[in-house]
Amino acid sequence: MKMLRKTLSVAVITMSTFAPILSVTAVAAPIAASEQQATQSLVKQLTGLHSFTANFEQSTKATGKVVSQKKGLTAQHLNQTFTGTIKVERPGKFFWETTQPSKQTIVTSGKTIWIYDPDLQQVVRQSMSDQVANTPALLLSGNTNSIMQAYKVTQPDQTKTYYxxxxxxxxxxxxxxxISFGAQGAPALMILNDSLGQVTTVRFNHVAKNVSIPASVFNFVPPKGTDIIDQ
Incomplete structure (x- = not known):
């Protein structure tokens, strides 16, 4: 019997003021934004992000406690780095493909999520429920209002675009x-802390913001002979 692999989750991020008096360097403590300010700032970032494409590099680490309890991840898995491409068109369209060290594709056009594993010739088909839509891998393509309703937003430094x-x-x-946004206003870095104590870091590079993406990218058709598993 073919075994289904677990889906990779996806899917952050410093300030000194130099005082030339007596050669002393003074460090100014960052001023955090209020929750309302942080939320408004994040909404502004997301509103200006209609689409983007990028390459990504993802790695996962765990605390010593998690590793000792053997919660499903070996040291070898934790030390692996996954690379691939991401394409997003808001709202609701998402393409995530891991190319190394193994291939896996996650695609949605807003209604159904496809998780395709070519090595196993299997694809998992899921309905886009509210719970699935709010998972980290799909946050960047989500509806802004839904994201604000589901999450509390903080901004540790009101002068920096990370939340x-x-x-x-x-x-x-x-x-x-x-999540940290780069100079272009597109995501540059994401750091996820999960309930098992694992920390997943995703770095984006070769980012292109508000580009045209063919609709076919988000329309997944299972290759002939692929097993379809409904969840």
Whole structure:
């Protein structure tokens, strides 16, 4: 019997003031934004992000406690780096493909999520429920209002465009997600802390913001002979 692999989750991030008096360097403590300010700032970032494409590099580490309890991840798995490409068109369209060290594709056009594993010739088909839509891998393509309703937003430094999102619900798979935006206004880095104590870091490079993406990218058709598993 073919075994289904677990889906890779996806899917952050410093300030000194130099005082030339007596050669002393003074470090100014960052001023955090209020929750309302942080939320408004994040909404502004997302509103200006209609689409983007990028390459990504993802790695996962765990605390010593997690490793000692053997919660499903070996040291070898934790030390692996996954690379691939991401394409997003808001709202609702998402393409995530891991190319190394193994291939896996996650695609949605807003209604159904396809998780395709070519090595196993299997694809998992899921309905785009609210719970699935609010998972870290799909946050970047989500509806802004839905994201604000599902997460508490903090901004540790009101002069920096990085934010921490904490789920308001208690039964989520992760504790918080920090996202940093680069100079272009597109995501540059994401850090996810999950409920098992694992920390997943995703770095984006070769980012292109608000580019045209063919609709066919988000329309997945299972290759002939692929087993379809409904969840």
């Amino acid at each position: 921490t999102l904490t789920p308001k619900a208690k039964d989520t798979a992760f504790q918080d997600l920090t």
